[in-house]
Each structure stands twice: as C-alpha cells, then as structure tokens.
Amino acid sequence: MVQYAVQLDRTFAAVADPTRRGILERLGRGEASISDLAADFRMTLTGMKKHVQVLEGAGLVTTEKVGRVRHCRVGPRRLDDEVKWIGMYQEMLEGRLNRLGEFLKRSKGKPS
Amino acid sequence: MVQYAVQLDRTFAAVADPTRRGILERLGRGEASISDLAADFRMTLTGMKKHVQVLEGAGLVTTEKVGRVRHCRVGPRRLDDEVKWIGMYQEMLEGRLNRLGEFLKRSKGKPS
Numbered sequence: 001m002v003q004y005a006v007q008l009d010r011t012f013a014a015v016a017d018p019t020r021r022g023i024l025e026r027l028g029r030g031e032a033s034i035s036d037l038a039a040d041f042r043m044t045l046t047g048m049k050k051h052v053q054v055l056e057g058a059g060l061v062t063t064e065k066v067g068r069v070r071h072c073r074v075g076p077r078r079l080d081d082e083v084k085w086i087g088m089y090q091e092m093l094e095g096r097l098n099r100l101g102e103f104l105k106r107s108k109g110k111p112s
Numbered sequence: 113m114v115q116y117a118v119q120l121d122r123t124f125a126a127v128a129d130p131t132r133r134g135i136l137e138r139l140g141r142g143e144a145s146i147s148d149l150a151a152d153f154r155m156t157l158t159g160m161k162k163h164v165q166v167l168e169g170a171g172l173v174t175t176e177k178v179g180r181v182r183h184c185r186v187g188p189r190r191l192d193d194e195v196k197w198i199g200m201y202q203e204m205l206e207g208r209l210n211r212l213g214e215f216l217k218r219s220k221g222k223p224s
Contacts, residue, residue, distance in 0.1 A: 005130045016124035018117045021197070028204030060201070075205045079198045085133070086191045086198075089172075092140030093187045 004081060007059075011082055014058035019043075020051050024060060027074045034063075034070045116193060119171075123194055126170035131155075132163050136172060139186045146175075146182045 015021055023037060032040070038048040052072055055061035059077030063070050127133055135149055144152070150160040164184055167173035171189030175182050 005133075008133065009128055009130060012124045012128035015197070015201075016121055016128055018121060021117075021120065024201060024204070028201075028207070074201070074208055078202060078205060083195065083198055083202075085127070086195055089127075089136055089140070089186070090190060090195075092136070093190060095140070096186055 008082060008085060010058040011060065011077070011079060014054050014060055017051070017054075020055055023051060023055065023072075024074060027061065027072055031071050031073045034072065037072065120194060120197060122170040123172065123189070123191060126166050126172055129163070129166075132167055135163060135167065135184075136186060139173065139184055143183050143185045146184065149184065 015024070019041060022041065026032060026037065026040060034045060034048055034052060037043075037052070038045050041048065043051075052061060052063060052070075056063055060074065061072050062075055063072050065071075127136070131153060134153065138144060138149065138152060146157060146160050146164060149155075149164070150157050153160065155163075164173055164175060164182075168175055172186065173184050174187055175184050177183075
C-alpha cells in the first residue's frame with residue numbers, strides 16, 4: 001500500500017511538468033539521446049538530465065548508455081494504477097452529483 | 113493549448129501528494145469542514161487549509177463558507193483531459209513495444 005502510494009506520488013509529480021510531458025511525447029515518436037532532447041527543448045544538458053532522471057525514477061523513461069551517449073526511450077511502466085485512481089475520483093464525483101440530483105428532485109416534490 | 117497545459121500541471125501536482133489524495137477520498141464519502149479534515153488527518157488547520165487551497169486551485173474541491181465554517185466537497189472538475197493524456201502515453205508505450213516485437217520477429221527470421 002505504501003509502495004503503491006509512493007508510485008502514484010512519483011508518476012503524478014513526474015507528469016505535472018509540461019517539459020517532462022513534452023519529453024515523453026517526443027520519445028513516443030522514437031528514441032533520442034539526452035543531447036537530442038536538450039537541443040529539441042532548447043535546454044542545457046544538465047537541465048535535461050534532471051528532467052530525464054525524474055522520468056526514469058517514475059519508470060516512465062528507460063535510459064541506456066552506449067559509449068558516451070545516453071539513449072532514452074519511453075517505458076517500461078504502464079500507468080494502470082494512475083488510471084484506476086482517477087477513475088475512482090470520477091466515480092466519487094458522479095456519486096456526489098447523483099445524490100445532489102436526488103436531493104433536488106425530492107425538494108421539488110415537496111409542497112413549499 | 114497553454115490553458116490545457118496549465119490545467120494538467122495543476123491537477124497532476126495536486127494529486128501527487130498522498131495527503132491530498134486522502135482528502136479527496138475522504139470527501140468522496142461526504143462533505144467535511146476544514147476542521148473535520150484537519151482532525152481526521154491529524155494536521156494543523158493552517159496545514160489543512162494549504163492542501164485544500166491546492167485542491168481548490170486545481171478544481172478538484174469546492175469550498176463554501178457558512179458562518180465561520182468552511183465546508184468542502186469534491187468537484188467540480190472531471191479529469192477527462194488527464195485520462196486522455198495518460199491514454200496517449202499508454203498508446204505510445206504500446207507502439208514502442210509492438211515495433212520492438214516486429215524487429216525481434218524480423219531479426220529471428222534472418223539467417224544469422
């Protein structure tokens with residue numbers, strides 16, 4: 001349970017940044033090195049490395065060093081737990097709106 | 113597009129904290145005041161107010177002040193854009209795995 005919570009913390013924090021979401025979208029089109037990514041996002045190598053580390057820590061990016069170049073690709077984590085958590089929130093919200101609807105219907109039916 | 117990105121930043125950051133996810137789960141079972149929530153989560157009123165403000169800023173919690181008590185409930189935002197974004201990530205990941213599978217199949221077919 002704690003492990004599950006830590007994982008949700010990490011993934012949601014990782015994708016809460018527009019540059020990091022952009023990096024994932026870029027890697028979705030094909031592998032890239034840290035230098036490629038830094039150039040694409042007009043960022044220093046150090047800045048890009050930090051973003052990639054956060055994504056790697058969340059399991060959303062895998063890196064592999066070949067010679068002096070570090071290659072990045074998406075994965076391996078699927079975000080099934082995150083989708084499930086958001087689904088639970090949606091259900092709670094729907095439940096509240098249904099209860100509110102029922103309440104309003106009952107209030108309308110009563111003589112004022 | 114910028115507005116969409118800002119919204120994703122806010123929601124993902126809001127739910128990247130286990131206490132804030134706990135608050136949403138608690139509010140899913142029924143409305144609560146800030147004091148109720150502070151007591152439930154063994155937190156100071158000031159600490160709880162900050163968490164609720166982050167959730168309210170992301171549209172995940174609505175608060176209403178009645179007399180001296182501030183009531184909180186879930187909503188109004190659905191997380192449809194967030195689900196869509198995660199779905200896009202899942203598709204990218206699947207695409208990469210399919211390409212990898214195809215590559216391995218082709219490599220296996222070749223005489224070594």
